[in-house]
Amino acid sequence: xxxxxxxxxxxxxxxxxxxxxxxxxxxxxxxxxxxxxxxxxxxxxxxxxxxxxxxxxxxxxxxxxxxxxxxxxxxxxxxxxxxxxxxxxxxxx
Numbered sequence: 001x002x003x004x005x006x007x008x009x010x011x012x013x014x015x016x017x018x019x020x021x022x023x024x025x026x027x028x029x030x031x032x033x034x035x036x037x038x039x040x041x042x043x044x045x046x047x048x049x050x051x052x053x054x055x056x057x058x059x060x061x062x063x064x065x066x067x068x069x070x071x072x073x074x075x076x077x078x079x080x081x082x083x084x085x086x087x088x089x090x091x092x093x
Contacts, residue, residue, distance in 0.1 A: 009047040011040055012079055017057040026067065030074060048093070052079040055089045 013033055017025045029051060037049045053062060058080045061067060071078070071092075078092040 009044065010050055011036070011044075011047050012050045012052050014052040014081075017053060017061070022057065022061045026061075026070070030070070030076075033076065034074065048077055050077045050079040050091075052081055055080050055082045058090075 013029070013036055015025065015029045017029075019025045033049065033051050040047050040049055058078070062071070062078070062080075070076075078090075079088060080090040080092070081087065082089045
């Protein structure tokens with residue numbers, strides 16, 4: 001999904017993490033994210049890619065130290081969304 005955030009062009013890859021194995025979901029999401037980011041750099045270098053994850057998954061899984069190191073090492077920009085409120089809870093660049 002392409003959009004703008006405060007005048008900045010962004011793209012958002014939305015993931016739900018419904019599988020029982022969150023690490024398998026992250027593995028797939030990370031691979032897609034890296035490929036999409038490379039494609040965006042070639043086509044729209046001024047657009048920032050965000051990985052959107054539910055706040056429940058973020059609070060239970062993405063806060064783990066190992067997962068935080070994966071996020072930092074791969075320079076993931078996160079958009080954390082609240083499913084019940086249908087709203088963005090947090091942006092992490």
